[in-house]
Amino acid sequence: MTSSTPASAWSRDDTGITVTVSGAWITSRLDQVGWPKAERSDIAGQVVVVDFQKIETLDSNGALVLHRWIEQLRKSAATVELRHPPAFYERITDAYAQSRTGATSPPTGRWGDSLAEIGHRAIDLAKATLHLLSFQGQIAVKLAQTLVRPRQLRAKSVVHHMQAAGVSALPIVGLLSFLLGVVTAYQGADQLARFGAQIFTVNVVGIGVLREMGALITAIVVAGRSASAFAAQIGTMKINEEIDAMRVIGLDPITVLVIPRVLALCLMFPFMVIFADALGILGGAIMATLALDISFGQFLRQFQTGVPILHFWVGLSKAPLFAMAIAAIGCQQGLMVGQDAASVGIRTTAAVVQAIFFVIVIDAGMSIFVSILGV
Amino acid sequence: MPFIEQNFAEPKPEMMPAVRVRGLRTQFGAQVIHDNLDLTINRGEVFGLVGGSGTGKSVLVRTIIGLLRPAAGQIEVFGQNTQANSAAAQALRRQWGIMFQDGALFSSLTVSENIDVPLKEHTRLRAADRRAIIALKLQLAGLDPSAGAKYPAELSGGMRKRAGLARALALDPKIVFLDEPTAGLDPIGAAHFDQLVLDLQAALGLTVVMITHDLDSLYTACNRIGVILKKQLIAGTIAEISARPDPWINDYFNGPRGRAAAFAGAA
Numbered sequence: 001m002t003s004s005t006p007a008s009a010w011s012r013d014d015t016g017i018t019v020t021v022s023g024a025w026i027t028s029r030l031d032q033v034g035w036p037k038a039e040r041s042d043i044a045g046q047v048v049v050v051d052f053q054k055i056e057t058l059d060s061n062g063a064l065v066l067h068r069w070i071e072q073l074r075k076s077a078a079t080v081e082l083r084h085p086p087a088f089y090e091r092i093t094d095a096y097a098q099s100r101t102g103a104t105s106p107p108t109g110r111w112g113d114s115l116a117e118i119g120h121r122a123i124d125l126a127k128a129t130l131h132l133l134s135f136q137g138q139i140a141v142k143l144a145q146t147l148v149r150p151r152q153l154r155a156k157s158v159v160h161h162m163q164a165a166g167v168s169a170l171p172i173v174g175l176l177s178f179l180l181g182v183v184t185a186y187q188g189a190d191q192l193a194r195f196g197a198q199i200f201t202v203n204v205v206g207i208g209v210l211r212e213m214g215a216l217i218t219a220i221v222v223a224g225r226s227a228s229a230f231a232a233q234i235g236t237m238k239i240n241e242e243i244d245a246m247r248v249i250g251l252d253p254i255t256v257l258v259i260p261r262v263l264a265l266c267l268m269f270p271f272m273v274i275f276a277d278a279l280g281i282l283g284g285a286i287m288a289t290l291a292l293d294i295s296f297g298q299f300l301r302q303f304q305t306g307v308p309i310l311h312f313w314v315g316l317s318k319a320p321l322f323a324m325a326i327a328a329i330g331c332q333q334g335l336m337v338g339q340d341a342a343s344v345g346i347r348t349t350a351a352v353v354q355a356i357f358f359v360i361v362i363d364a365g366m367s368i369f370v371s372i373l374g375v
Numbered sequence: 376m377p378f379i380e381q382n383f384a385e386p387k388p389e390m391m392p393a394v395r396v397r398g399l400r401t402q403f404g405a406q407v408i409h410d411n412l413d414l415t416i417n418r419g420e421v422f423g424l425v426g427g428s429g430t431g432k433s434v435l436v437r438t439i440i441g442l443l444r445p446a447a448g449q450i451e452v453f454g455q456n457t458q459a460n461s462a463a464a465q466a467l468r469r470q471w472g473i474m475f476q477d478g479a480l481f482s483s484l485t486v487s488e489n490i491d492v493p494l495k496e497h498t499r500l501r502a503a504d505r506r507a508i509i510a511l512k513l514q515l516a517g518l519d520p521s522a523g524a525k526y527p528a529e530l531s532g533g534m535r536k537r538a539g540l541a542r543a544l545a546l547d548p549k550i551v552f553l554d555e556p557t558a559g560l561d562p563i564g565a566a567h568f569d570q571l572v573l574d575l576q577a578a579l580g581l582t583v584v585m586i587t588h589d590l591d592s593l594y595t596a597c598n599r600i601g602v603i604l605k606k607q608l609i610a611g612t613i614a615e616i617s618a619r620p621d622p623w624i625n626d627y628f629n630g631p632r633g634r635a636a637a638f639a640g641a642a
Contacts, residue, residue, distance in 0.1 A: 099514035339528030340482030
């Protein structure tokens with residue numbers, strides 16, 4: 001580019017001040033503008049003439065910046081006279097003047113705004129909780145309807161989600177559970193060895209994995225993998241207006257999108273928990289054989305006598321609850337996506353955080369419930 | 376004067392056509408979209424790009440602005456090769472504005488913030504100046520000042536297109552590409568948009584390239600048009616093009632819609 005720097009030069013004679021603007025007043029060069037250094041008192045009450053003749057090129061942003069500077073001059077000078085302004089300059093300033101009419105300034109903050117904000121948030125939170133509850137109710141009703149009329153069920157979709165959310169998660173669930181079994185066995189043995197009660201490591205691993213950790217680790221992995229996937233899938237469909245299209249065609253989004261996901265997860269979750277249980281105990285057993293002088297046979301014998309089957313059932317009883325909570329929260333957050341890309345991210349994050357939160361709340365609730373029952 | 380000192384240099388950039396494409400070939404895999412396509416768009420003209428669905432109008436524009444790489448051929452915008460990775464080619468990006476079909480506004484930003492994005496990125500103007508520029512561009516694109524504070528989801532389709540145009544104009548480009556600017560607008564809105572394009576072209580001295588299926592736009596707004604036929608491009612005034620003996624052109628311009636638009640354009 002050969003255009004020259006936008007500049008302005010002052011000259012003073014007895015009639016007043018002349019400002020000669022020159023160079024290329026184009027967007028890419030506006031940061032190089034050489035504004036004349038003039039004290040406000042210098043121009044006060046003077047006649048200022050702005051001469052446009054030496055301008056090489058002018059674009060609309062250049063004209064606007066120049067216009068705003070001339071407006072500044074007008075505040076202190078007696079009169080500002082424009083000499084040879086190009087027609088283009090006047091077109092732009094006219095358009096700008098039009099844009100100013102009817103423009104309103106944004107509302108300013110008031111006292112008590114932050115207090116009101118806290119109130120609004122509390123109300124929003126209450127509404128969100130209510131929404132979650134009513135959504136669970138909606139799912140329950142639709143699920144019951146589907147059981148009465150199985151033809152409504154999207155079997156293909158259920159199988160697809162069983163594969164995507166269940167079978168595909170098995171490797172990571174298995175690996176994590178195995179490692180947890182190893183860690184529990186090692187830590188447990190370390191403490192129990194002080195009493196010479198190393199053999200009870202088997203009980204620690206067995207009860208810990210079966211009753212708590214198998215179900216919990218499965219739930220956390222599924223919350224991370226599938227709650228987020230459900231929210232993002234349904235949210236993107238919402239942005240594309242696919243959900244609206246479904247409603248118009250007469251399909252119920254809950255029956256078509258939510259029920260298959262909830263059902264798939266509810267069907268797969270118990271098997272995933274059993275898989276996690278098996279691998280967790282295998283991890284403990286391998287650790288015990290390799291590092292703790294407990295042979296595999298000893299481990300099995302102790303496991304049979306020391307770990308009642310009841311613990312397995314307690315752990316497994318949480319599976320449908322976890323599955324229901326995770327799938328419902330993921331789908332619900334997906335349906336709450338707004339119209340913009342950012343809200344997909346916000347809702348996906350909320351889905352994972354809420355799912356893990358509720359998994360742990362349910363787990364705590366179940367512990368209390370089971371202890372009241374005395375099992 | 377010695378013979379060798381005579382200057383046979385290239386014409387000055389100011390004399391170059393706005394867009395010059397020579398021997399362009401684009402393909403996706405084995406599917407050839409354009410083959411040996413030539414195109415010249417002069418400065419200051421409104422150029423309409425026409426062709427059946429799937430003939431590669433959008434692909435051509437995307438290739439010119441460098442979103443797609445051609446398999447062969449040369450593309451110059453204002454005499455500058457767009458495929459070079461030089462600083463000059465980078466600077467060229469600030470000299471064109473693109474309005475995508477549905478505006479392609481950033482959904483998490485308000486309209487004003489959308490227009491501010493290129494200004495913030497490519498200039499070092501003060502915030503007050505940028506605000507003034509945003510107000511001006513909203514006005515030029517025919518939007519009410521109150522639209523600036525809204526999010527794209529809160530706007531109608533026509534307003535989104537205008538907001539997309541306002542963003543395309545933010546850096547005062549010398550050339551703007553419009554992808555189906557009047558598609559999905561009602562006839563009154565479409566006519567206003569055509570007038571807006573003509574006004575902007577006159578006010579800012581823009582070169583406008585628009586992909587359109589709107590025959591009324593072709594007749595009222597475009598100086599010249601280009602038709603993509605058999606992987607190549609034929610350019611000319613609408614009278615020249617519609618007189619060509621080609622079955623597709625004949626169907627396009629002399630069908631019932633074409634005749635009505637021609638009649639309205641002549642009136």
